[in-house]
Amino acid sequence: MSDLPKSIRITEEGPREGFQIEPGPIPTQRKLDLIDALANSGLKHIQITSFVNPKKVPGMADAEQLVTDLKPVEGVHYHGLWLNEKGLQRALASGKLHLEGKVNMYPSSTFLMKNQGCTQAQYRETAGRLIQMYKGYGMLMEKGSISSAWGCNFEGGFSPSRVVELVADLIALGNEHGVSIKTVSLADTMAWATPLGIKRTVGAVREKFPDLRLSLHLHDTRGMAIANAFAGLEMGVDLFDASVAGLGGCPFGKHKGAAGNVCTEDLVLMCNEMGIETGVDLEKLIDAAQLAEDIVGHPLPGSVMRGGSLQSLRNQLH
Amino acid sequence: MSDLPKSIRITEEGPREGFQIEPGPIPTQRKLDLIDALANSGLKHIQITSFVNPKKVPGMADAEQLVTDLKPVEGVHYHGLWLNEKGLQRALASGKLHLEGKVNMYPSSTFLMKNQGCTQAQYRETAGRLIQMYKGYGMLMEKGSISSAWGCNFEGGFSPSRVVELVADLIALGNEHGVSIKTVSLADTMAWATPLGIKRTVGAVREKFPDLRLSLHLHDTRGMAIANAFAGLEMGVDLFDASVAGLGGCPFGKHKGAAGNVCTEDLVLMCNEMGIETGVDLEKLIDAAQLAEDIVGHPLPGSVMRGGSLQSLRNQLH
Numbered sequence: 001m002s003d004l005p006k007s008i009r010i011t012e013e014g015p016r017e018g019f020q021i022e023p024g025p026i027p028t029q030r031k032l033d034l035i036d037a038l039a040n041s042g043l044k045h046i047q048i049t050s051f052v053n054p055k056k057v058p059g060m061a062d063a064e065q066l067v068t069d070l071k072p073v074e075g076v077h078y079h080g081l082w083l084n085e086k087g088l089q090r091a092l093a094s095g096k097l098h099l100e101g102k103v104n105m106y107p108s109s110t111f112l113m114k115n116q117g118c119t120q121a122q123y124r125e126t127a128g129r130l131i132q133m134y135k136g137y138g139m140l141m142e143k144g145s146i147s148s149a150w151g152c153n154f155e156g157g158f159s160p161s162r163v164v165e166l167v168a169d170l171i172a173l174g175n176e177h178g179v180s181i182k183t184v185s186l187a188d189t190m191a192w193a194t195p196l197g198i199k200r201t202v203g204a205v206r207e208k209f210p211d212l213r214l215s216l217h218l219h220d221t222r223g224m225a226i227a228n229a230f231a232g233l234e235m236g237v238d239l240f241d242a243s244v245a246g247l248g249g250c251p252f253g254k255h256k257g258a259a260g261n262v263c264t265e266d267l268v269l270m271c272n273e274m275g276i277e278t279g280v281d282l283e284k285l286i287d288a289a290q291l292a293e294d295i296v297g298h299p300l301p302g303s304v305m306r307g308g309s310l311q312s313l314r315n316q317l318h
Numbered sequence: 319m320s321d322l323p324k325s326i327r328i329t330e331e332g333p334r335e336g337f338q339i340e341p342g343p344i345p346t347q348r349k350l351d352l353i354d355a356l357a358n359s360g361l362k363h364i365q366i367t368s369f370v371n372p373k374k375v376p377g378m379a380d381a382e383q384l385v386t387d388l389k390p391v392e393g394v395h396y397h398g399l400w401l402n403e404k405g406l407q408r409a410l411a412s413g414k415l416h417l418e419g420k421v422n423m424y425p426s427s428t429f430l431m432k433n434q435g436c437t438q439a440q441y442r443e444t445a446g447r448l449i450q451m452y453k454g455y456g457m458l459m460e461k462g463s464i465s466s467a468w469g470c471n472f473e474g475g476f477s478p479s480r481v482v483e484l485v486a487d488l489i490a491l492g493n494e495h496g497v498s499i500k501t502v503s504l505a506d507t508m509a510w511a512t513p514l515g516i517k518r519t520v521g522a523v524r525e526k527f528p529d530l531r532l533s534l535h536l537h538d539t540r541g542m543a544i545a546n547a548f549a550g551l552e553m554g555v556d557l558f559d560a561s562v563a564g565l566g567g568c569p570f571g572k573h574k575g576a577a578g579n580v581c582t583e584d585l586v587l588m589c590n591e592m593g594i595e596t597g598v599d600l601e602k603l604i605d606a607a608q609l610a611e612d613i614v615g616h617p618l619p620g621s622v623m624r625g626g627s628l629q630s631l632r633n634q635l636h
Contacts, residue, residue: 004514156632192628195548196322196592222628223584223621227545230513259625266541274514299617303541307577310510310540314474 005238007277010268011045011215012038013261014292016081018247020050022296024059028066030295037288038244039073042280043264045098047079051087067094085133092137101134101141102185103127103173105166110154111147124173131177144170145185145217149201151192158192160204167205167212183213183239188228191221191258195231202235215239218262220246220301225262226270233276242267245289246301263302265289269309282309323556325595328586329363329533330356331579332610334399336565337377338368340614346380348613350387355606356562357391360598361582363416365397369405385412403451410455419452419459420503421445421491423484428472429465442491449495462488463503463535467519469510476510478522485523485530501531501557506546509539509576513549520553533557536580538564538619543580544588551594560585563607564619581620583607587627600627 015035019026035048048070054061063080072078077098082088091099105127106112112123134141146166151157167184174181186201193201202214216232216239218225229240241261248260265285271278282304289305333353337344353366366388372379381398390396395416398409409417423445424430430441452459464484469475485502492499504519511519520532534550534557536543547558559579566578583603589596600622607623 151628153631154635156635157628191625194588194591195545220621221625222587223544223581223625224588226541227513227548227588230545230548259621263541269540270512270542270545273512301619303538303577307509307539307541310469310475313471317472317474 003236004233004274004276005236007279008233008238008240008271009045010043010264010278010280011047011079011239011241012043012244012264013047013241014038014244014247014264016047016050017243017260018245018292018296019059020057021248022059026059026295028062028069031062031066032069034244034288034291034295035070035078036073037284037291039076041284041288042278043285044075044279045077045079047081048097050081050083051090051094052081052083064090064094067096070096072096088133088137099139100143101131101139102143102145103130103170104145104147105170106147107158107162107166108148108152108155111152114154124169127173128177131174131179135177135179141179142174142182143185144174144181144183145187145215146170147187148189148192149186150188150194150197152190157197160201163201164204164208167209171209171212181212183215185215185217185239185241187217188219189217189258191219191224193218193228194224195227198228198231199235202232202237206235213239215241217241220259220262225259226266229262229267230270233271233274240267244285244302245292245305247292247296259301263289263304265302265304269304273310283312321554322551322592322594323554325597326551326556326558326589327363328361328582328596328598329365329397329557329559330361330562330582331365331559332356332562332565332582334365334368334378335561335578336563336610336614338375339566340377342377344377344613346384346387349380349384352562352606352610352613353388353396354391355602355609357394359602359606360596361603362393362597363395363397365399366415368399368401369408369412370399370401382408382412385414388414390414406451406455417457418461419449419455419457420461420463421448421488422463422465423488424465425476425480425484426466426470426473429470432472442487445491446495449492449497453495453497459497460492460500461503462492462499462501463505463533464488465505466507466510467504468506468512468515470508475515478519481519482522482526485527489527489530499530501533503533503535503557503559505535506537507535507576509537509542511536511546512542513545516546516549517553520550520555524553531557533559535559538577538580543577544584547580547585548588551589551592558585562603562620563610563623565610565614577619581607581622583620583622587622591628601630 049063050060080091080097242264243261244264246260246263367381368378398415400406560582561579562582564578564581
């Protein structure tokens with residue numbers, strides 16, 4: 001009937017995405033409480049902070065303090081985000097994080113010009129320098145990503161063949177710099193994907209690059225994230241970014257922008273009930289989602305945190 | 319890749335489900351404003367009210383007034399709900415509604431005993447009398463439904479074969495009473511379904527009864543409704559109940575119960591973008607969803623009403 005994977009690996013993005021967007025300030029210890037709750041639920045990859053300009057993103061000004069105070073749970077990989085070399089150096093200096101190099105490609109030349117002020121050719125040179133930089137720091141460098149792979153608000157929708165082209169270029173760029181791209185994240189950054197679009201683009205990329213591992217990063221701005229995740233699972237995708245309680249967007253409050261990633265506990269419930277291993281204790285994750293809502297102080301869009309797990313209902317029956 | 323239908327038909331349940339659950343009182347004219355907005359968006363089947371005991375459901379006490387004041391849009395079928403013969407007589411007397419007979423089956427004997435105080439065998443007799451009653455009133459009687467087809471909080475999950483058994487019994491019951499059941503609605507009343515479960519159960523029923531038309535009624539209590547709808551589409555299902563703005567549940571407010579049906583405008587966007595006709599003008603439907611939120615006075619769970627359509631973005635690009 002489909003190609004569902006036996007297990008998936010989730011990278012939790014809630015703490016970083018969520019606390020970045022909140023007006024705050026959120027005490028560092030409260031952030032750590034959530035990070036600990038997530039680690040104790042069984043999530044093995046958690047993005048916990050951004051090393052960005054504290055003047056531009058005040059909510060992330062405590063990045064170093066947060067990592068200093070973090071008491072790592074064994075076996076959990078704590079990730080951080082950076083946007084430039086200075087941020088990377090701060091992330092490296094923090095000492096406890098799992099840091100890997102990654103290069104992005106952008107289907108939209110309009111977006112590149114507006115956002116980064118460069119052409120595709122110029123951007124490609126920048127990306128090459130990034131790879132060299134990661135190599136210089138001795139970091140693992142085998143990941144790439146395609147931003148807005150299904151469409152963007154500057155150019156509209158992108159065809160599967162356009163994405164295949166970019167993935168090919170990403171691999172070529174890696175080869176030119178002596179690195180082998182093994183995993184590519186396809187990001188639905190601006191929520192243009194539908195489940196059928198997921199199947200077509202993932203299918204096209206897999207057909208061309210059968211050995212490449214694919215990851216999905218799915219924003220829920222148009223309510224499609226969980227259906228898109230299911231379509232990805234049906235195509236055998238086993239790496240997903242997700243966000244506890246749907247942190248990272250608050251469509252019910254003042255934030256009018258994009259919604260967060262697919263809700264982690266909703267994704268875990270779907271997988272649990274379809275026999276796909278996640279390694280996550282759903283009840284503990286629901287507790288973490290409720291904690292997230294308590295920390296931000298307003299409703300978050302997750303469903304299972306309100307509807308409850310099916311396993312808890314089954315347990316009550318027996 | 320799949321069996322996606324060319325077009326689907328949506329039965330809008332928002333006005334009835336939504337206004338039933340709201341603490342109210344909501345003025346009849348406001349309800350009519352929403353119903354008109356829905357009809358003008360292109361929806362052809364709208365459930366507008368319930369003929370139930372006004373003492374038990376005060377929000378539906380204006381059922382007759384609402385139908386009297388309704389100015390029907392040509393080609394739109396306005397539906398009503400009833401729970402007993404008295405309610406049916408009120409619905410029939412109102413004159414403007416599209417009324418058809420329908421009998422339900424319940425996989426859970428525990429639920430039947432708790433909720434209706436009868437055994438399966440006793441319930442079957444009641445259902446037979448219902449069919450006779452609908453025939454007596456000269457109503458079309460060719461629909462059935464299976465409540466909680468994927469599981470219920472009283473007995474747990476139900477296997478596809480249990481549902482096939484009940485559908486067979488429903489058809490047999492019809493035959494015994496001289497009616498032919500042509501459409502069966504599979505209802506995920508208590509939100510136990512996953513997309514894989516949808517595929518298995520729909521697949522099992524279709525295999526056994528290839529000529530039966532299937533309809534899905536999907537509650538979103540665990541955030542699975544849109545993924546479940548996609549799974550249904552992949553199995554060729556072309557009839558869906560849905561609820562504008564996700565009316566019928568308010569997981570962000572005081573209502574702790576089940577969430578509403580799959581959100582109509584989210585379903586329409588998914589279909590539009592996958593090339594499946596709905597006959598609905600999404601922009602007008604988004605306006606209706608925003609009106610629904612304004613009427614109930616609190617956030618509703620729909621996504622597209624906040625994230626916007628992709629077509630409106632495309633239009634801005636050209």
